[in-house]
Amino acid sequence: MVQFVHPSTQDITLAGLLGALADPMRLRIVSSMLQRDGCMSCSEAAPCPNMAKSTLSHHFRILREAGIIHTGKVGVENRNVLRIEDINSRFPGLLEQILKFGG
Amino acid sequence: MVQFVHPSTQDITLAGLLGALADPMRLRIVSSMLQRDGCMSCSEAAPCPNMAKSTLSHHFRILREAGIIHTGKVGVENRNVLRIEDINSRFPGLLEQILKFGG
């Protein structure tokens, strides 16, 4: 059984958040999620064509462990949800401000 | 003769900026610079006690190559200046917003 690790809201750090977003592909993933309903399965990760699924999985893990997304298994696929409220409770407005410029 | 590499303003990337700031020590350095007059020599890097000077030099290089600081030699020491206007012309308000939460 796969168990996903998610930091609690107060364990989301600024350096961790910035580090997770310090990659063009991850910026695009998060930006796409925000433009959608805040959700995305790995296979829907349209910003990342031609990317090995192990690499994609790795990127989602980085985002997950930084506290940016929450991953839950729904049927055969993973449901990744942007933790927008948690992030905003730690760093109000920061994520939107960053994504205004990239993704 | 030591030559420092600085990206031009339009070559400052969002991912590069975030990556350079994705480290507690570098966040503190940049934050200290902003709270001062925007300048700092390596030896004045008070946020970083007990850090090997080669490591400190490395951190300043990361900041320099991301376009966050400009380094120039003045006498025996290096003068590091925050490129606040360049950064704000690329990403208005972003740096201040980030530093509001850390450093």
Next chain:
DNA sequence: TTCAATAGTTCATTATTAATGAACTATTGA
């Protein structure tokens, strides 16, 4: 109920990036 398809993780390997002691370069002042 078993078998193939789908979705994604984990592992192993290779490549890149980070941290630091040691050696080096450049400037200043005695």
Next chain:
DNA sequence: TCAATAGTTCATTAATAATGAACTATTGAA
């Protein structure tokens, strides 16, 4: 000219990233 100061560069070791291959879990059909 020599020592002190400031910082870089080099070499080594440690940590992190990218990806193919193998594995696990769920679904749907034969």
